[in-house]
Amino acid sequence: MDEPRTTALHAWHLEQRANMARFGLYDMPLWYPAGAKAEHLAVIEAAGIFDTSHMAVIGVQGVGARDLLQFCFTKDLQRCLGKDKGPLVAGRCVYGIFLQPDGTVIDDAIVYQLGKNDYMVVVNAGMGGIVAAHLDSRKKDASVTIVDYTDRLGKMDIQGPLAAKILKKILAVPEEVFAGMGYFSCKGGFAELQSPVAVSLLNGTPLLISRTGYTGEFGFELFIAGEHFVSLWQTVLAAGEGFGLLPCGLAARDSLRAGAVLPLSHQDIGPWKFAHNPWPFALPWQEGARTFSKDFLGAAALLNDTSSEYTLPFAGYDLRKITVGKDTFVTDLRGDTIGQVLTCATDMAIGRVGEKIVSVATPVAEGRSEDFKPRGLCCGFVKVRKSLAVGEQVILTDGKRKIKVEIREDIRPHRSARRPITAML
Amino acid sequence: MKELSELEFPETIRYTEDHEWAAVDGDTVRIGVSDYAQDQLGDIVYVEMPEVGDMFEKGDEFGTLESVKAVSELYLPMGGEVVAVNELLLETPELINQEPYGSWIVEIRPTDPAEYDELMNAEDYIEMLRG
Numbered sequence: 001m002d003e004p005r006t007t008a009l010h011a012w013h014l015e016q017r018a019n020m021a022r023f024g025l026y027d028m029p030l031w032y033p034a035g036a037k038a039e040h041l042a043v044i045e046a047a048g049i050f051d052t053s054h055m056a057v058i059g060v061q062g063v064g065a066r067d068l069l070q071f072c073f074t075k076d077l078q079r080c081l082g083k084d085k086g087p088l089v090a091g092r093c094v095y096g097i098f099l100q101p102d103g104t105v106i107d108d109a110i111v112y113q114l115g116k117n118d119y120m121v122v123v124n125a126g127m128g129g130i131v132a133a134h135l136d137s138r139k140k141d142a143s144v145t146i147v148d149y150t151d152r153l154g155k156m157d158i159q160g161p162l163a164a165k166i167l168k169k170i171l172a173v174p175e176e177v178f179a180g181m182g183y184f185s186c187k188g189g190f191a192e193l194q195s196p197v198a199v200s201l202l203n204g205t206p207l208l209i210s211r212t213g214y215t216g217e218f219g220f221e222l223f224i225a226g227e228h229f230v231s232l233w234q235t236v237l238a239a240g241e242g243f244g245l246l247p248c249g250l251a252a253r254d255s256l257r258a259g260a261v262l263p264l265s266h267q268d269i270g271p272w273k274f275a276h277n278p279w280p281f282a283l284p285w286q287e288g289a290r291t292f293s294k295d296f297l298g299a300a301a302l303l304n305d306t307s308s309e310y311t312l313p314f315a316g317y318d319l320r321k322i323t324v325g326k327d328t329f330v331t332d333l334r335g336d337t338i339g340q341v342l343t344c345a346t347d348m349a350i351g352r353v354g355e356k357i358v359s360v361a362t363p364v365a366e367g368r369s370e371d372f373k374p375r376g377l378c379c380g381f382v383k384v385r386k387s388l389a390v391g392e393q394v395i396l397t398d399g400k401r402k403i404k405v406e407i408r409e410d411i412r413p414h415r416s417a418r419r420p421i422t423a424m425l
Numbered sequence: 426m427k428e429l430s431e432l433e434f435p436e437t438i439r440y441t442e443d444h445e446w447a448a449v450d451g452d453t454v455r456i457g458v459s460d461y462a463q464d465q466l467g468d469i470v471y472v473e474m475p476e477v478g479d480m481f482e483k484g485d486e487f488g489t490l491e492s493v494k495a496v497s498e499l500y501l502p503m504g505g506e507v508v509a510v511n512e513l514l515l516e517t518p519e520l521i522n523q524e525p526y527g528s529w530i531v532e533i534r535p536t537d538p539a540e541y542d543e544l545m546n547a548e549d550y551i552e553m554l555r556g
Contacts (some may be wrong), residue, residue, distance in 0.1 A: 019426045019467060035468040035492035251467065251493050319470055323495045346470065376470060395554065
């Protein structure tokens, strides 16, 4: 294998004695000495920060930028915001997919509109060059400039109910930043990436902040010029003292996102059609119809889809899981193989009370007992050859171990991602 | 991740290539996993153990350790009959992270006590870990 790439915080991760592992092209922390369970719980009950600089950022600018994204990205940028399906505007962002013409997945992404003809696209580790080249190959003329910012800027995610309280201590004018900052909105910017509203730290350093994340919990992603990244990380950690803020590794990120029913690109979505899965909101479905509100790359393949593979979320009855590999598969209760396991993780903040799944964040009035101690539940995604109803049971097996799990609509209840920001300050 | 020099490998017990340890206690032997194994696995969240009375050959799988990272099989360093399992680990599997050598998983009565002498001593085990 080639030498792994590293983020600017690599030396810090090693100094903290993080357990490191290769993730994509990068050597990244799996967990720090507190351990993945403590990190997972911190994000649900307090806050955690994640080094996500391995992710890639692409700038798409120019008069043809919107049309290009409208054609290459699944979300309908003219009809995507709020109940009334308003157009994407500067200061807002949306989640969607870049598809191949055959409807299979190149990568998932968040597209941010920063200015009239100015967009920022955040894709997964190692995908910056690939998605940039894909966009470049589809542009109609020279009116669009595509810039791959991979490894040129730093990104960290601060996630958890106390995230805004911590950031409040380090932002120059926090009231302005947080005012009206809804889910999937952004403010600030630096260098060429500039939204309409400036945001800076107390020391004047500009940054871009967005109310997004990959944990299902309330929080933000912070983007900053590479040279200020390590110092921002230290500043956030110092501000988080007394709030229970923990640095978190990829293991907690994986277990949090699995419980929140969020896909991991190239594992839960990938070189197969983006269809029959828990993420139809990434597609521009017309309400109540089997048509899309716009044409886009891959649309025809999805509309004419005759494949019968279904990606479904599941949760187990205790925390036992299987390690996903080439010999793991899904069977029905009779033992007949019906598909494969895509993700199997343990959400360590939840447990079952009777039939119901309860989280440490579940209010007592809604079924959590005062002395609830989560043991964790295995959860994730299966891809099976037939449609299964919510509540149906299947078996995950690696040939030796057999684990009965239940097909679910949702997994970890009472997530905080969409809470109004006014309730979090 | 801890450096090898920060991990503990008591010299009074023996080790396997799969990172189990074995400690003689009278005519029985207690089995657990090494400090290196617990550090690599991370938070141990579940231990699957055999029944008292189960018989195993040397190298047989006798249970699994489940960590946040993966499910790992446990292999018996010596053949024998299980005479006790550490039930404390059912409720508090994290004890293995906290005290890997205090947290034995099973106790066996070995079929052939001489198998103990075939296991690695601390020095050889550390040498193997250094690669």
